[in-house]
Amino acid sequence: MPRKRNAHRSPDMPTLADVARLAGVSEITASRVVRAQGPIADATRARVLTAITELGYIPNRAAGSLASAGSTLMSVLLPSLSNIVFPDVLRGIHTALMETAFQPVIGVTDYDPLIEERILVSFLAWQPAAVILAGLHHTPTARRHLEHGRFRVAELMDIDGEPVDIAVGMSHRQAGYETGKHLVRRGYRRFGYARHNVTTDDRASARYEGLCSALQEAGLSLVAEHCYPDASSTKAGRDALGILLAAHPALDVVVFPNDDMAMGGIFHCMHAGIAVKEKLGIFGFNGLDIGQAMPMPLSTILSKRFLIGKTAAEKLLESRERPAEKTIINTGFDIIEGATA
Amino acid sequence: MPRKRNAHRSPDMPTLADVARLAGVSEITASRVVRAQGPIADATRARVLTAITELGYIPNRAAGSLASAGSTLMSVLLPSLSNIVFPDVLRGIHTALMETAFQPVIGVTDYDPLIEERILVSFLAWQPAAVILAGLHHTPTARRHLEHGRFRVAELMDIDGEPVDIAVGMSHRQAGYETGKHLVRRGYRRFGYARHNVTTDDRASARYEGLCSALQEAGLSLVAEHCYPDASSTKAGRDALGILLAAHPALDVVVFPNDDMAMGGIFHCMHAGIAVKEKLGIFGFNGLDIGQAMPMPLSTILSKRFLIGKTAAEKLLESRERPAEKTIINTGFDIIEGATA
């Protein structure tokens, strides 16, 4: 019976059957050549490859996914693309997937677990080979999907908790704690903290708690904090420090949730003629390149974002099946002494 | 005949048939409810929706794509994720797709047309609804695929050329030209240029050419240029300016291909005690937030990256079919006077 349905296809879009016919082999053999799977005689492979080139054949991944109940897609759910942190993670993922057949599909959750859940479900419709998300905190529904799905799962950035499958990152609580210890050791005593308004940034909160507990151990506590009523940015840091110092001029060090804001803090000091480090210490988080290229390199903690993304993707590729036990990979962090605290 | 092939599926993964059975309707009716397509009685829709919730049904997009010869994926090919420019574009795209069924699939080309071609072909295997790429310059093979494919195409950033379907961006040649005019008007005469090593960044080259022709019109020309032997970064700008000034101390203004490098230039001046603007003008490109949050806001050109991404994605969604005539949308640019030139 003749085809009835071709109307909606390009008439000249070749299929595997066309390739097989031209190469004089069966469809399944052609399929094996395309997927580089199973034993194929060299001569046969060459014939099929020639036919593919000749026809300009492009495999239909939808059909492949349907038939094999799996795909070469990797779902990546990131909280934000507004600062360079998550693009760095994405770059790491991309680097690991470069020479593989896998392709990342990106979603941005805006730090909202409900949006994360919604996007996750829509991604699952593609039967991804793996799902990568940030943090260990998800909605119950999302968590259920992650646990019961037939795909690998990597949770990035944070390792303080119980992962579904793999966690790659660092302890943000410890980073905050080490920040506190370091600054106390340096002689700072009157601590300020400049927060931003994203309350669901669990990592920032964990660092904050770590900082507080380090201060407590030293018999200190935060003298002042200010929450900038908007998202994190350099301007936010600059304005927040201004407000903080106006109310508490005696502060001798201010910790920021990230480098962007900390650089804003430095810019405020430059503008207001405050001697950074001598008069007021500034400490950030992330270790962005730009902070290190400043005349006075920012004191901060280097988070290994590229490495986290790359390691996670590589780890996911190791086995298609989820192993019995969970994996936690600590990529650690480095304190960058810098010149601002 | 009983199913033979279920072994590789989760046994409890419900299909449309399960939903239809539970709701007491045919598969196609259930399908119409899922896709919100075609006329459905309210009562029927409600019954199907209930069944979907009850079963936790997740549609299989691979099957849908196969049957309809189309997908809800939008392929996005970006040159880089290393600075915030393309993540900004991606954010714009993401914002436009937020409430739609479309999902971006990201590829990074590293400014290499051959990698772009390779990734494009692998993306076409998913029969995307649209392809978004940067620039108007592609390999002949890529161009052929773009022209003959059954999907919309948007080429971003640049509008100096002939698009395949839609182009959204600005004239980089003109931006460079306006930069030159502006600086000449300000009284600068001895121009330097600090380049980076990515020779395939066509936009940067176009700006460079525009700058040169503006200088020529004013009877001037570049006194000196330096090509930093590495990728663009703040450090690159800082080092490049150092080298440039060592060889040509008489320069009174240096133009950088982007804000990252220009900020590095400012950092060099701060470090070397050079009075920015009075002694040496610094001019960038992009209008990054961080440059504007500095005590001395960077003089630069604001490129509307978020808008470009958002506009392109919105435009692509307007019609599934490629219209007869090509569209060019000029999002323009603003000169930010700043305080550094």
Next chain:
DNA sequence: GCGTTTTATGGTAGCGCTGTCATAAATCTT
């Protein structure tokens, strides 16, 4: 040289969904 394993290939039956066409019921015309 005769079983046994390995290598290379093919036939067939779906994977889960949607396009097409058909039909029945409800609503609108004049």
Next chain:
DNA sequence: AAGATTTATGACAGCGCTACCATAAAACGC
């Protein structure tokens, strides 16, 4: 009220590919 239109639903056949099983030939073991 009879025909024309719109609204709501369904039967069915594939979309292009791969899992599963089968088969035949070649290589191997002793």
